[in-house]
Amino acid sequence: MKIAFLGTGLMGEPMAQKLIDAQLSLIVYNRTQSKLTALKAAGARIANTPSEAIKNSEIIILMLSNAAAIADVLLARDTLPLLKSRTVIQMGTIAPKQSKEISEQIVRNGGEYLEAPVLGSIPQVKSGELLVMVGSSPEQFTKYSPILKHFGPEPIHVGTVGKAAAMKLALNQLIAALTAAFSLSLSFVQKEGVEVDRFMEILRQSALYAPTFDKKISRMRDRNFENPNFPTKHLLKDTNLFLEEAGEIGLDTTGLEGIQKLIKKAIDNGFSDSDYSAIFAAINPQK
């Protein structure tokens, strides 16, 4: 089975590496070619253009930033016709509506499409423990699960195309909300002179605790948001996608709109490519 992997950014590079480790035949493409050096050294073939990658594959895995990047790479005049008889597995975080539109274009051109967004970050890629959520037909799920199992042990069939994308946005809304809520309480106890360790002891014993708090607390206490697994700019993207979709279906998103402002503030303060826990610095600016 010949596989093309398009988009070797923070997540894409270690994901492609997983497929190489499994001895699968892989051709990789990235807009910035310098990000392909390690994969080339590991044995992947390099494509200079998306067309070259598509022509040399049966399955095309996408780990690109957003729907605009997918349109640029895959749905251009020279690439779209090449998708005939090929299967696209889209693994980035995009809106349900965008996923369905992309699916329709590909199917109209004689290709197949499924979505498989993931929860978890670079450490979970490396340990093969991503939560892979699949939007597809049941037949596609059965057929492509063996490939998806290289990323996570038990891919989950959520429903048809759009359903896994919706599930992923619902989960990422929680990333934004939990991080903002924890940042505010942590800042409050710090400023009130309450011992942070005592605060955490009590929080850990309570129903209010979420494991993400312990994952992020040292970054927040040290104000160190370097070397991100998940950058702030992508959390803003996902928050914007959630707000648009939730607004259209009549939900009151006032709470999340406030968090959106905090994420934008973090980005304005230079934390776009930093870890999203930089929301803390937006809530609690240094004097």
Ligand SMILES: NC(=O)c1ccc[n+]([C@@H]2O[C@H](COP(=O)([O-])OP(=O)(O)OC[C@H]3O[C@@H](n4cnc5c(N)ncnc54)[C@H](OP(=O)(O)O)[C@@H]3O)[C@@H](O)[C@H]2O)c1
């Ligand atoms: N990081 C995480 O923890 C995580 C977890 C789950 C899901 N996700 C989602 O997975 C996707 C990828 O995330 P990431 O963290 O790997 O992001 P990233 O490091 O920013 O990588 C983005 C990739 O998209 C490419 N790209 C962007 N715009 C493009 C365009 N117009 N044309 C061609 N290529 C373009 C980039 O190419 P260049 O290298 O040339 O810029 C790069 O390969 C996103 O949708 C993100 O929300 C991320």
